[in-house]
Amino acid sequence: MASAAPLTKTNAGFVLDMLKKLRGEDKKENVLFCPVSLSAGLAMVLMGAKGNTAKQISEVLQLTETQPKSLSATPLQSLLKTRTEARTQVHTQIKMQIQQRSMVPSYLSKVLKSKTDNDAEQTDKGDEETPKGGPETGKDEAQNGSDAAQTSQGDAQAAGEVSQTEKDEAPAAQDDVHAKLSELLSPFFKDDAPFGLSVANRLYGEKSCEFIEGFSEETKKLYNAELEPVDFKGNAETERVNINSWVEKQTQDKIKNLLAEGSLISTTKLMLINAVYFKNLWEKKFEVEETETEFKITATDTRRVKMMHQKSSFRLAPIPEARCKIMNMPCSLADVSMVIILPDELTGLEELENQLTPDKFEKWTSRALETEVVEVAGEVRLPRFLMEKTYSLGDALKSLGVADAFDDTKSDFSGLSPQKGVVLSGVVHKVSLEVDESGGEAAAASSSPAGESAAEAFTADHPFLFFMQHKPTKTVLLAGRYSSPE
Numbered sequence: 001m002a003s004a005a006p007l008t009k010t011n012a013g014f015v016l017d018m019l020k021k022l023r024g025e026d027k028k029e030n031v032l033f034c035p036v037s038l039s040a041g042l043a044m045v046l047m048g049a050k051g052n053t054a055k056q057i058s059e060v061l062q063l064t065e066t067q068p069k070s071l072s073a074t075p076l077q078s079l080l081k082t083r084t085e086a087r088t089q090v091h092t093q094i095k096m097q098i099q100q101r102s103m104v105p106s107y108l109s110k111v112l113k114s115k116t117d118n119d120a121e122q123t124d125k126g127d128e129e130t131p132k133g134g135p136e137t138g139k140d141e142a143q144n145g146s147d148a149a150q151t152s153q154g155d156a157q158a159a160g161e162v163s164q165t166e167k168d169e170a171p172a173a174q175d176d177v178h179a180k181l182s183e184l185l186s187p188f189f190k191d192d193a194p195f196g197l198s199v200a201n202r203l204y205g206e207k208s209c210e211f212i213e214g215f216s217e218e219t220k221k222l223y224n225a226e227l228e229p230v231d232f233k234g235n236a237e238t239e240r241v242n243i244n245s246w247v248e249k250q251t252q253d254k255i256k257n258l259l260a261e262g263s264l265i266s267t268t269k270l271m272l273i274n275a276v277y278f279k280n281l282w283e284k285k286f287e288v289e290e291t292e293t294e295f296k297i298t299a300t301d302t303r304r305v306k307m308m309h310q311k312s313s314f315r316l317a318p319i320p321e322a323r324c325k326i327m328n329m330p331c332s333l334a335d336v337s338m339v340i341i342l343p344d345e346l347t348g349l350e351e352l353e354n355q356l357t358p359d360k361f362e363k364w365t366s367r368a369l370e371t372e373v374v375e376v377a378g379e380v381r382l383p384r385f386l387m388e389k390t391y392s393l394g395d396a397l398k399s400l401g402v403a404d405a406f407d408d409t410k411s412d413f414s415g416l417s418p419q420k421g422v423v424l425s426g427v428v429h430k431v432s433l434e435v436d437e438s439g440g441e442a443a444a445a446s447s448s449p450a451g452e453s454a455a456e457a458f459t460a461d462h463p464f465l466f467f468m469q470h471k472p473t474k475t476v477l478l479a480g481r482y483s484s485p486e
Contacts, residue, residue, distance in 0.1 A: 012358035014039070014062050015479050019465075020353065021396045022389075023481060027350055028297060031481035032389040032431045034197075034276040040223045041201050041274040045405070045424060047178060047219060048227075048416030053404040060400045178222055197477065200250035200275040201225040204243065206232045206268060209417045227416065232268040240264045243273060251277040254432050258390070263426075270413070272427045278468065278478060280338065282439030283330035286310045288384065295383060295485050296346050296462045305485045307461070308437045309381045316378075316457060317367035322360070324352055327458050328368040329380070332439060335472050339365055340382075341465040342458070349463040349483060365467070365474065378457025383485065384436045393427040433478060 015035050022031045039061060046057045203219070205211060207229035216227040230239045240259045247258045254277040264271065286308035294302040315328040323344045330337045341364070343352050394406055404410040408423040416422070463483035467476050 012361040014060070015467075015476050016356060016358060016361060017060075017400060018396070019479055019481065021400060022391060023353075028301075028484045029481070030387060030389065030484055030486065032387050032433055032478065033391070033429060033480075034199075034274075034278075034431050034478050035476045037197070037199050037201055037274055037276050038393075038429055040225060041203070041272050041427070041429075043178065044201075044203055044219045044223050044225050044227075045270075045272060047222075048215060048413045049405065050414045051412040052410070053412040054415075056402045056404055060397065060402050198251045198254070198277040200247040200255070200273060202246070202273050203227045204230050204232075204239070204271045204273060205416075205422075206230070206270075208233060209269065209419050209422050211417050212415070215416045232264060232271075233266050236264040236266055236268060237261070247273065247275045251275055251432070255388075255430055258428060258430055263428075268425045269408075269422050270424045272424065274428065275430045276478075277432045279434045280436075280438075280468070281332040282437075283332050284310060284312055285439035286380075286382070286437035288437050289381075293381075293383075293461060297484050299346060303485045305383045305385075307381050308384050309379055311379050314378075314380060314458075315368050317364070319364050319367070322352060322355060322364070323348060325458070326364055326368045327380070331468075335470055336477065337469055337471055338435075339368060339467045339469050340458075340460060341467075342460055343462070343464070346462045349465070349481075352465070362474075365469070379459075380457065381459040381461070382435070383460060383482070385482065385485065386432070386434050387480065387482070387486065388430070388432045390428070390430040393429050394424075397427060431478065433480065 018033060018035070018038070019031060022033060023029050042057060042061055043063075046054055046061070046063075049057055201223070202225055205227055209229075211227060211229060220226045230242075232239060240261070240263065243264075244256070244258050248254075248256050255275045258273070258275055287310060289307045289309060292304040293307045295305045296302050317326045317328075319326060325342055325344065327340045327342070328337050329340065341352065343349050345351075398406060404412070405424040408421045411421075411423045413422040413424075460482075463481070466478075466480050466482060468478040469476055
């Protein structure tokens with residue numbers, strides 16, 4: 001799908017995969033996480049990973065395109081081709097393998113205006129100009145049989161060339177991915193960034209692992225996060241207290257006691273800490289309703305909540321094929337809005353989640369931003385809420401495909417330490433989101449003709465999905481599921 005936005009199929013795939021994984025089997029479970037912060041943290045881990053460990057992390061983050069299962073010519077194809085044709089094909093395959101294994105996803109390339117598309121066009125042009133026949137083409141079958149045997153030897157040699165070339169090209173390819181990913185993510189984490197995120201993102205490592213000099217400086221430059229050597233082996237409890245104090249300071253004293261007593265032990269090697277606080281401010285202030293409203297968790301389970309409302313013009317996109325509607329509510333922060341996906345039916349959230357794919361997610365969220373969507377004057381009613389969620393993401397990441405990083409017999413973190421057995425001991429992710437009536441200017445007053453009441457255009461009084469989104473790039477800052485008031 002052609003799009004200039006970063007939130008394309010691959011990026012949406014990571015968001016939806018994690019959203020469903022964190023929900024689990026509990027249909028009433030609230031979910032809240034920060035995709036940009038979690039991506040930056042895992043990308044920092046990826047910088048120190050090599051081999052299959054790096055491959056698994058990259059695939060879960062969906063930073064690389066899936067390559068075909070086999071690019072090798074079959075025996076029949078080798079027999080039917082002349083030596084020149086076969087060897088031309090092998091070299092083309094080598095080029096394709098290198099390109100696909102180091103390919104930066106389209107959502108990164110396009111949003112950053114990279115030259116990937118132009119390079120691909122030049123590659124295609126070069127392939128078209130490659131001669132399809134050679135001086136051997138008119139020879140008899142006996143000669144062709146000899147050519148086939150030579151081709152097999154050439155293929156074997158070329159296979160070795162592929163392996164060596166991959167080794168030579170891999171560091172440059174990974175550097176390219178990190179450069180582009182950093183350009184996309186880093187603006188959200190700068191100290192003066194106008195996006196309202198207070199972030200604590202750091203990789204802590206046992207100091208005896210002898211970390212490679214310069215690694216921390218590079219992660220700081222790319223992701224505004226760093227590796228800090230600590231003494232897990234000799235003083236894990238003191239380090240836990242220090243980490244909690246640092247997180248509290250970084251999140252405006254909102255996230256306290258992130259790590260529970262005993263969560264760090266003497267054998268801890270690497271611990272990724274990722275905590276985010278976000279206080280939402282609307283572009284136009286809401287009014288709080290005096291009486292509470294019943295929020296319908298299920299057909300038989302309700303809970304009374306404080307609702308807030310405003311009468312104004314807003315962008316509402318009905319999605320009839322999914323029996324839901326999407327509303328885009330502007331925030332006061334730079335180009336940030338809350339996108340809410342509300343099922344039409346009271347119990348429709350599970351059905352909506354089951355049919356939500358990356359393609360549909362991109363398509364539907366785009367509808368709420370398209371110029372042809374009519375701005376409708378009506379009343380918006382939302383619950384006020386403070387949501388906090390803490391996750392130990394080890395099991396979730398393993399089930400998504402990141403297995404080797406947590407296994408000391410398979411992990412390869414030779415990019416950050418020369419020692420064997422350096423392993424990711426844990427990933428802790430906590431997000432705190434405050435949504436209330438606070439905002440900038442008051443919403444303009446509106447009135448209805450005599451005898452008529454204002455149209456209630458959007459009432460979120462049953463479970464819904466929400467995404468805090470950077471509108472120009474469609475980057476998801478926060479993603480959540482509100483299904484059970486706390």
